[in-house]
Amino acid sequence: MVDLLDRKLVFVTGKGGVGKTTVAAALALLASQRGRRVLACEVDAKGNLADFFQTKPTSFTPREVQPGLFAMSMDTEASLYEYLKLQLRLPVVARLGPLARAFEFVATAAPGVKEILTVGKLVWEVRERHYDIVVVDAAATGHIVGQLRAPQAINEVVQVGLVRQQTEWMLEILDDPASTGLCIVATPEEMPVNETIELADRLRTETQVDLAAIVVNRVLPELFGRGEEEVFERLREPAMTAALTTAIDGPSDVVLEAARLAVTLRRTRAGHLDRLRAGVDPSVPMLYVPELFSRSHGLRATSQVAEALAAELGT
Ligand SMILES: Nc1ncnc2c1ncn2[C@@H]1O[C@H](COP(=O)(O)OP(=O)(O)OP(=O)(O)O)[C@@H](O)[C@H]1O
Numbered sequence: 103m104v105d106l107l108d109r110k111l112v113f114v115t116g117k118g119g120v121g122k123t124t125v126a127a128a129l130a131l132l133a134s135q136r137g138r139r140v141l142a143c144e145v146d147a148k149g150n151l152a153d154f155f156q157t158k159p160t161s162f163t164p165r166e167v168q169p170g171l172f173a174m175s176m177d178t179e180a181s182l183y184e185y186l187k188l189q190l191r192l193p194v195v196a197r198l199g200p201l202a203r204a205f206e207f208v209a210t211a212a213p214g215v216k217e218i219l220t221v222g223k224l225v226w227e228v229r230e231r232h233y234d235i236v237v238v239d240a241a242a243t244g245h246i247v248g249q250l251r252a253p254q255a256i257n258e259v260v261q262v263g264l265v266r267q268q269t270e271w272m273l274e275i276l277d278d279p280a281s282t283g284l285c286i287v288a289t290p291e292e293m294p295v296n297e298t299i300e301l302a303d304r305l306r307t308e309t310q311v312d313l314a315a316i317v318v319n320r321v322l323p324e325l326f327g328r329g330e331e332e333v334f335e336r337l338r339e340p341a342m343t344a345a346l347t348t349a350i351d352g353p354s355d356v357v358l359e360a361a362r363l364a365v366t367l368r369r370t371r372a373g374h375l376d377r378l379r380a381g382v383d384p385s386v387p388m389l390y391v392p393e394l395f396s397r398s399h400g401l402r403a404t405s406q407v408a409e410a411l412a413a414e415l416g417t
C-alpha cells in the first residue's frame with residue numbers, strides 16, 4: 103500500500119458537506135509542510151477552497167497561497183484552450199471565439215467531455231511533473247466515478263488513433279496505484295457511511311483507480327465513560343434531581359439531558375463507524391479527524407486538520 107502523500111494525484115471525494123474541501127486543503131497543506139511542491143485544485147468552479155487558506159478566490163491559473171502550495175479552480179473551457187494550444191499548437195486564443203460556442207454545444211451534448219477536460223488537465227500536470235503532488239477537491243460521491251472513468255469511457259467509444267493516444271497515457275497514470283489514489287471522506291453518520299461503502303464497491307468494479315484512504319471526519323471525543331454514565335443515571339432519579347436543583351439553584355435536568363445526549367450521539371456514531379469498517383476492504387487505511395469546536399474555519403482550522411492527518415499517517 104502506497105502512502106497517501108507519496109502519490110502524485112489524490113482525488114478527495116465524499117457526500118456533500120462531509121468535509122471534502124476541508125480534507126483536500128489540509129492534505130495539500132500537510133504535503134507542502136513536508137517539503138513537497140503541491141497543487142490543490144478544486145473541480146467545482148464555484149467552490150470555496152480559497153476560504154480554507156484565507157486567500158482571495160482562486161482561478162484556472164495556479165497561485166501560490168502558502169509556501170510551496172499552489173491553488174487553482176478548474177475551468178473546462180480554459181482547459182480546452184490550454185490543450186489546443188499545447189497539442190495542436192494553435193496560436194492565438196482570440197481565434198477561438200467560434201470554438202468556444204462549439205465547445206459549449208459539444209460539452210452539453212456529449213457526456214464525458216467536461217470530465218475528460220477536467221481529469222486530462224490534472225493528469226497532465228502530473229505527467230509534466232510540474233508538482234510533486236496534485237490534490238483534487240473532486241466531485242461528490244455521485245459523480246466521481248463518471249469523472250474517473252471519463253478517459254476509459256471515451257476510449258471505449260472513440261476508436262480514432264489520436265484520441266486513443268490521448269486517453270491511454272491518462273489511464274496509465276490513473277490506474278497506477280503508485281501515482282493515483284482516491285480518498286473518501288465520511289462523517290460517522292448514516293448516509294455518508296452508506297455512500298462510502300457503495301462508492302468503494304463501484305470503484306472496484308467500474309474503475310482501476312485505487313482506494314488510498316478513508317478519512318473519518320468529525321469524530322466526537324469520548325466525554326464520558328461507563329462509570330460516569332452510571333453516575334448520571336443515579337442523578338436522574340427524581341429525589342436526586344430535586345436535591346440537585348435545590349443545591350445549584352437552577353434546572354439540573356437540562357444538564358443531565360445534555361450529558362445523555364452526548365453519550366447517545368457518540369454511541370450512534372460508533373455504530374455507523376463499525377458499519378463502515380465492516381463494509382470496506384480492511385486493508386484500506388482509515389484516518390480519523392476529530393470534530394473541531396472552534397468557531398472560525400479558515401487557515402487555522404485547516405492546519406489543525408492537517409495536524410490530525412499527520413498523526414494518523416504517522417508522518
Ligand atoms: N473536523 C471538523 N470539525 C468541525 N467542523 C468541520 C470539520 N470538518 C469540516 N467542518 C465544517 O463543515 C462544513 C463543511 O465542510 P466542507 O466545506 O469541507 O465540506 P464539503 O464536503 O467540501 O462540502 P460541499 O459538498 O458543500 O463542497 C464547513 O463549515 C467546515 O468548516
Ligand SMILES: [Mg+2]
Nearest residue numbers: 122123149150
Ligand atoms: Mg467543498
